[in-house]
Amino acid sequence: MDQEALVALIPRLRRYARALTGERFRADDLVQDTLERALSKWALWRPGTDLRAWTFTIMHNVFVNQVRRAALAPESLDPDAGLEMEDGGASADTLAQLNALNSALQRLPDEQREVLLLVTLEGFSYDEAAHTLGLPIGTVMSRLARGRARLALLLEGNGAAGATQVQLKVVK
Amino acid sequence: MSFSETDIHRLIDGELPPVQAGEVAAWVAADPARARLAEAYRRQRGLLHQRYDALLGEPVPVPMLETVRSGPARRRAAANQSIFRRAAGAVLLAVACTAGGWFGHARFGGGSSATASDAMAALPQRAAVAFAVYSPEVRHPVEVSANEEAHLTRWLSTRLATPVRAPTLGPQGFQLVGGRLLPGEDRPVAQFMYQNAAGKRLTLYLSTLAPGGVSARESAFRFERVRNVNNFYWAEDNRAYALSGDLAREELMPVARAVYEQVGKSAAAETPAPPAK
Numbered sequence: 001m002d003q004e005a006l007v008a009l010i011p012r013l014r015r016y017a018r019a020l021t022g023e024r025f026r027a028d029d030l031v032q033d034t035l036e037r038a039l040s041k042w043a044l045w046r047p048g049t050d051l052r053a054w055t056f057t058i059m060h061n062v063f064v065n066q067v068r069r070a071a072l073a074p075e076s077l078d079p080d081a082g083l084e085m086e087d088g089g090a091s092a093d094t095l096a097q098l099n100a101l102n103s104a105l106q107r108l109p110d111e112q113r114e115v116l117l118l119v120t121l122e123g124f125s126y127d128e129a130a131h132t133l134g135l136p137i138g139t140v141m142s143r144l145a146r147g148r149a150r151l152a153l154l155l156e157g158n159g160a161a162g163a164t165q166v167q168l169k170v171v172k
Numbered sequence: 173m174s175f176s177e178t179d180i181h182r183l184i185d186g187e188l189p190p191v192q193a194g195e196v197a198a199w200v201a202a203d204p205a206r207a208r209l210a211e212a213y214r215r216q217r218g219l220l221h222q223r224y225d226a227l228l229g230e231p232v233p234v235p236m237l238e239t240v241r242s243g244p245a246r247r248r249a250a251a252n253q254s255i256f257r258r259a260a261g262a263v264l265l266a267v268a269c270t271a272g273g274w275f276g277h278a279r280f281g282g283g284s285s286a287t288a289s290d291a292m293a294a295l296p297q298r299a300a301v302a303f304a305v306y307s308p309e310v311r312h313p314v315e316v317s318a319n320e321e322a323h324l325t326r327w328l329s330t331r332l333a334t335p336v337r338a339p340t341l342g343p344q345g346f347q348l349v350g351g352r353l354l355p356g357e358d359r360p361v362a363q364f365m366y367q368n369a370a371g372k373r374l375t376l377y378l379s380t381l382a383p384g385g386v387s388a389r390e391s392a393f394r395f396e397r398v399r400n401v402n403n404f405y406w407a408e409d410n411r412a413y414a415l416s417g418d419l420a421r422e423e424l425m426p427v428a429r430a431v432y433e434q435v436g437k438s439a440a441a442e443t444p445a446p447p448a449k
Contacts, residue, residue: 015227120217
């Protein structure tokens with residue numbers, strides 16, 4: 001029955017993994033590895049505690065390990081990186097914008113992208129994000145601020161960015 | 173009361189108690205630069221949901237469900253069992269093969285890589301086993317299905333380090349189901365699967381060959397029956413091909429010819445030779 005709770009989390013794990021890796025196949029690999037890891041550590045999960053945070057913590061650890069391994073690998077095995085776009089029905093403008101979003105996201109440092117996605121896409125509170133990533137809440141907040149500022153710069157290009165940039169220096 | 177930019181984040185993330193949220197909202201609204209910032213961050217959230225929420229509505233892939241539902245305790249046993257079940261067909265088939273064929277491979281497995289001649293000799297057995305293992309699959313006949321053919325082509329071409337494309341066999345009555353990556357003797361191998369209107373399946377097994385090449389006799393268009401699987405196989409431009417199916421030889425022949433003609437043409441047009449490795 002607890003496993004069904006884990007099943008119910010899969011769509012959210014897939015969404016987060018997709019935004020985190022930017023590639024559909026890598027994302028599903030990440031989810032699959034996360035689920036296997038979660039089951040192998042199932043005995044360590046204490047019923048009554050937050051399964052979502054626990055599972056996202058595992059995904060974070062798996063992701064960090066994969067990134068570390070990928071840094072040693074000669075090249076990406078997914079030739080689709082950043083190419084695909086599955087949202088049908090959006091206007092061309094919106095499509096371009098959404099595609100730009102995916103590539104801009106991938107240009108954020110991993111640790112900023114993780115925090116930004118947990119808070120804005122997954123709706124984690126600062127406290128939950130801190131708990132999930134094993135970070136002090138202050139670190140979560142500064143990574144979030146830096147991630148958002150950088151994403152804004154990447155998305156807005158050089159035009160509106162100048163004014164934003166001056167503002168952003170205030171943020172530590 | 174003074175606020176900082178951190179409060180803009182707290183505001184849009186709902187981290188402020190109501191009273192303070194009102195004050196911060198007023199503080200943000202009072203300054204165009206701050207208002208722009210808040211607006212930009214809210215827009216990010218909207219875009220993120222627009223871009224990625226589609227995943228929430230997608231059906232969960234079966235392997236993920238199986239992983240979770242098989243449960244922690246039974247997981248290992250279940251995995252072993254299903255691997256065993258899948259492998260069983262292959263093993264039985266392999267046992268039925270001539271001893272020099274399948275089991276002869278053991279001597280190449282110890283580190284030194286197989287030569288192109290060895291690979292050609294083993295090709296029909298390997299291709300037939302791959303056909304026998306995957307063609308009866310109802311749920312997972314392929315890893316990437318034909319509706320993602322562009323991805324399939326790019327993926328397999330990357331992994332085999334040579335352009336790989338599924339031939340069109342429509343005129344012969346066979347539609348592409350999709351493809352998968354398989355472990356070959358000492359390198360990755362591609363398998364494309366086709367199906368006709370009657371549900372009969374064929375597989376095309378495609379491997380690069382070690383440098384050194386093969387003799388004209390070894391690269392010739394040949395036929396071999398492995399148990400109940402018929403195979404046409406040949407080599408060209410340092411690539412080996414095998415078309416396998418449980419169709420009669422005379423039914424399989426025209427399809428194999430069509431593959432032969434198409435891959436010959438495209439290989440000549442696209443690439444001189446695969447990289448040496």
